[in-house]
Amino acid sequence: MEQSKARGSYAKSLARRAEIVQAARESFVEHGFAKASLRDIAERAGITHTGLLHHFRNKDEILTAVLAERDAEEWRQGADLIESPDQLGPYFAGVLRHHQHAPELMRLWIELAAAASRPDHPAHAYFTERYERSRATFVEGIHEGEVGVSLRPGVSPESAALLLNAVMHGLQLQWLLDQSLDITRPVRDFVRLLMDEG
Template identity: 75%
Template sequence: MVQAKARGPYAKTPARRAEIVRAARDSFAEHGYAQASLRGIAERAGITHAGLLHHFRNKDELLAAVLAERDSEEWQQGADEVDSPDQLGPYLAELIRHHQTAPELMRLWIELAAAASRPDHPAHAYFVGRYERGRAQFADGLPDKAARGRLREGVTPESAAVLFQAVLNGLQLQWVLDQSLDIVGPVTDFVQLLFEQENTR
């Protein structure tokens, strides 16, 4: 007897994977990573538990997909909204405020990034690539002499890219530890420290 070809919830399609990732993102934010179950995520996505495992082998793999999707969305949003140093501060302030609406996802990202520092961690290659892309995108976001010329004297685009990631990630870690801390003000202050004001040149 010929086995029927998998279809419906078992079909490996990008659309189905996207539905599962969205369901996982909502579940992690609502219940926390530890309390969210694959069965609950599958039910939220309208798929069986076996169907979910057809796309993602375990919860760690699904978490990595959730965080990768968030990164992709934010990189695209940044590319669309920021085309000058003057727009960077307001964009980062809004990005941080958005992250603060889902502190559990912020905490999960920090925990996974730290764990992935081990070369044998399943997400190690992803995070290495993520930081490389982030640095390149920041440096490439200063495409003309006018933008590059507004960097503080002695600061290269490559150095600024490293500092940018360090400050953004470090501020969010501090906020996860103490949610009464204002990190929106410091991130906008950092941008002002990094770039000269246009009318001062």
Template identity: 70%
Template sequence: MGQAKARGPYAKTPARKAEIVRAARDSFAENGYAKASLRDIAERAGITHAGLLHHFRNKDELLAEVLADRDAEEWQQGLEAVDSPSRLAPYLGELIHHHQKAPELMRLWIELAAAASRPDHPAHAYFLERYERGRTQFADGFRDEAARSRLRADVSPESAAVLFHAVLNGLQLQWVLDQELDIVGPVTDFVRLLFDHGSAND
């Protein structure tokens, strides 16, 4: 662990935390949450076990950070990739295929989201903020489309945003239960249903 000491394992820098989060994501994806150990994660990150605990108090806190980091990364990718309704369904298909390469992370996200429904859960505030932010930003995007007569006239932007999250999360839960199930097709159909006159495919 000489390298870890040379790096300064107790230096609380964003770069060091990012290394730990990347190592934890790999460990959770390969071993599952239950079998992944903090010592393995520390070794992957090139620091001591004590050094890791200086940044994260326990495995639950680290899991929440891994999933939050993935959320932020994918949200930024979505903002860059989706500039019109025609790009929404293809992007979601790509995102789902990416998630399916790491089914354990999908399962962990679903489990944490359910556990965080309890007001006293450490991740409760994060998930509330996450969904509120997502609904607001998606509703704003759908509202822009509605102004150009692209969104179905009988669906409000606010409802479209809520339905979007419900469909995407619900389909991923079904896939975790049955990994033979095609969920890309239903997502594409859902996007098509949101827009009038087939405009999502224009």
């Protein structure tokens, strides 16, 4: 009986955290990170400010959870959508287009990633693990031939994974500085450059 109660309480806590993350995402997009308040996020999530602090210690912790959820969504979509090599370029172009619809989140991601490069930053572990997971997923997909990707001779899967991360993040930074740029075609071109068309 006690175990059942504990499981029910844990499930409610997870559901509440998900509601807070969704509310925070909306608040960050609408107001920007600096102007979004914990009270606004709590109100959107239908809880008190104190209740919110029971789940997250501060706004930085909530932002990390928002960005982690966005990453998780994109990895799920990638697993579902990419079935052949010719879908890689359009998939990554689609990711960039999706990010362009929420430039404030894109900006926050870039700012937080840079700040988290300091080992003492609260999001340091998240970003370190995120990049490791991203590279490992790409490398594993190449080695296991899940989508039949064959890289150009001399390009290792490990290098390709590093380069892809650099290109995706560099393109987003350039677009934030000049939103007239087309960043979707370059990522498709880059993926083609990586491929051995044999």
